[in-house]
Amino acid sequence: MIKFNRVFKVYEKNIKALDDINIEIAKGEFVFLAGPSGAGKSTILKLLYREEIPTMGTIFIDNKEITHLNEHKMALYRRSMGFVFQDFKLLFDRTVFENIALPLVITGISEAYTKRRVAEMIEKKGLKGKEKLNPWQLSCGEKQRVAIARAVITSPPVILADEPTGNLDEESAWELMKWFLELSGKGTTIIFATHNRNIMEKYGKRIIRLKEGKVVEV
Amino acid sequence: MRWLKEVFLNFKRSGFMSMISIGTITITIATLGGYFIFNESIAYFETKVENKVEITAFLNEGGEALSTETLINEIKLMPETAEVLYFSKDAAYAEFTKDEESKQVIDSLGENPLPASIVVKLKTYTQKGVEDMAKNLRAKPQVEEVQYGAKEVENLINIINVIKIITFVTGLIFIIASVLVVSNVINLTVYARRQDIYIMQLVGATRSFIRMPFILEGVIHGFLGGLAGWGVVYLITNIMLTQIKKETGIDLSGFYIVGANYFVTKFLLAALGAGTALGFIGSIFSQGNPPK
Numbered sequence: 451m452i453k454f455n456r457v458f459k460v461y462e463k464n465i466k467a468l469d470d471i472n473i474e475i476a477k478g479e480f481v482f483l484a485g486p487s488g489a490g491k492s493t494i495l496k497l498l499y500r501e502e503i504p505t506m507g508t509i510f511i512d513n514k515e516i517t518h519l520n521e522h523k524m525a526l527y528r529r530s531m532g533f534v535f536q537d538f539k540l541l542f543d544r545t546v547f548e549n550i551a552l553p554l555v556i557t558g559i560s561e562a563y564t565k566r567r568v569a570e571m572i573e574k575k576g577l578k579g580k581e582k583l584n585p586w587q588l589s590c591g592e593k594q595r596v597a598i599a600r601a602v603i604t605s606p607p608v609i610l611a612d613e614p615t616g617n618l619d620e621e622s623a624w625e626l627m628k629w630f631l632e633l634s635g636k637g638t639t640i641i642f643a644t645h646n647r648n649i650m651e652k653y654g655k656r657i658i659r660l661k662e663g664k665v666v667e668v
Numbered sequence: 669m670r671w672l673k674e675v676f677l678n679f680k681r682s683g684f685m686s687m688i689s690i691g692t693i694t695i696t697i698a699t700l701g702g703y704f705i706f707n708e709s710i711a712y713f714e715t716k717v718e719n720k721v722e723i724t725a726f727l728n729e730g731g732e733a734l735s736t737e738t739l740i741n742e743i744k745l746m747p748e749t750a751e752v753l754y755f756s757k758d759a760a761y762a763e764f765t766k767d768e769e770s771k772q773v774i775d776s777l778g779e780n781p782l783p784a785s786i787v788v789k790l791k792t793y794t795q796k797g798v799e800d801m802a803k804n805l806r807a808k809p810q811v812e813e814v815q816y817g818a819k820e821v822e823n824l825i826n827i828i829n830v831i832k833i834i835t836f837v838t839g840l841i842f843i844i845a846s847v848l849v850v851s852n853v854i855n856l857t858v859y860a861r862r863q864d865i866y867i868m869q870l871v872g873a874t875r876s877f878i879r880m881p882f883i884l885e886g887v888i889h890g891f892l893g894g895l896a897g898w899g900v901v902y903l904i905t906n907i908m909l910t911q912i913k914k915e916t917g918i919d920l921s922g923f924y925i926v927g928a929n930y931f932v933t934k935f936l937l938a939a940l941g942a943g944t945a946l947g948f949i950g951s952i953f954s955q956g957n958p959p960k
Contacts, residue, residue: 525869543681
């Protein structure tokens with residue numbers, strides 16, 4: 451379970467990004483984080499993957515407090531999550547294969563297993579024949595497929611998605627949602643930040659609405 | 669294997685910066701190598717020159733044989749004396765008249781004008797030691813005149829010492845420069861790759877996973893710089909040996925330090941070791957801290 455307990459985030463010049471956030475997300479739940487730009491959706495995700503730490507308050511994941519992890523523990527903690535971003539965050543001078551394999555490579559898993567597992571993901575995400583291409587040679591939809599393949603290759607229990615459909619055409623966006631739902635069906639916790647009303651309304655999942663750093667609907 | 673691949677990628681991405689880093693280490697190793705070879709050669713020739721420093725005491729005409737023997741024994745008993753050689757008038761004549769022209773000159777005088785002499789060699793060479801011994805010898809009644817060439821040798825040694833200091837300081841400056849250049853090149857690489865590093869951190873890469881390729885990069889720069897530095901010294905030494913042989917006829921190829929055995933084994937290993945160490949230290953000194 452993910453729990454935010456009285457979490458505040460204030461940036462320099464007293465810019466309040468989050469203001470007394472109290473939310474709970476159950477294991478295996480699919481939650482949308484909704485709200486206009488600047489509402490605090492991305493900040494919540496950044497706090498979860500520890501790019502930021504709260505100015506005040508605590509965040510628990512499976513009853514473990516994550517705000518005071520040291521650098522090494524933070525690296526290990528991040529391995530328990532998958533990330534999908536609007537701008538894909540791919541390594542542009544690496545091949546599709548190398549990008550997808552990255553989470554396995556950093557954990558030191560055997561090359562043979564890595565090859566097998568990446569081949570599986572490539573097949574599953576419809577990227578066959580593109581293994582040796584670099585991300586800049588792919589369409590946006592394909593880049594996002596590479597990103598999601600990288601995010602799920604280690605079967606992490608939590609997936610954080612920050613506007614993942616933002617750069618996609620409608621067809622690619624629906625296809626991406628299909629994969630997220632499939633993952634959710636397998637028990638993966640998904641926190642999906644978006645301002646796309648169509649997507650949120652279509653799936654009937656819980657929506658945490660934010661406005662100016664405050665939760666306005668849980 | 670992965671790290672080597674990363675290093676290769678970095679070479680591809682920032683080849684020019686890598687070349688600067690390798691080039692600086694090359695210059696450092698070449699300077700240090702040159703300093704070492706110069707030092708060794710000078711030390712070798714210094715010993716040769718020092719061994720030739722002798723103090724010659726010319727004896728009074730008609731000195732009693734007994735008093736000469738007493739003088740020799742007295743000198744032999746001095747703690748700083750290494751060797752005492754006595755040259756009689758006849759021995760001096762024999763030595764001087766080896767050359768036919770000199771023989772004719774001496775013979776024309778009708779009698780042997782050359783004095784008997786004593787040559788003293790010291791155990792350790794210092795200018796003060798030579799001067800003290802000369803002073804001692806002058807005080808002896810059997811001694812007419814004392815000659816030694818210490819001043820010239822001392823001047824030569826002083827010049828050599830100044831050159832040694834200059835080379836050493838230059839070497840030192842280059843050591844510091846290489847460490848700074850390597851660390852800055854790696855800092856620039858880290859900066860250029862900050863987005864990649866950020867992505868790797870996001871997916872859970874540890875600090876060592878991220879830093880290791882950069883350290884390896886520094887080490888490889890150092891190794892290549894060491895190899896190139898050795899090559900430069902090797903080339904320059906060979907050119908100099910050829911030139912010396914051509915100009916003076918002196919063949920120095922037998923001198924152990926420029927001999928193939930020494931140059932391509934010990935000296936090469938030392939250059940590679942020093943270059944690698946410089947690269948390693950440079951990469952350790954680099955910030956190498958990817959963005960949090």
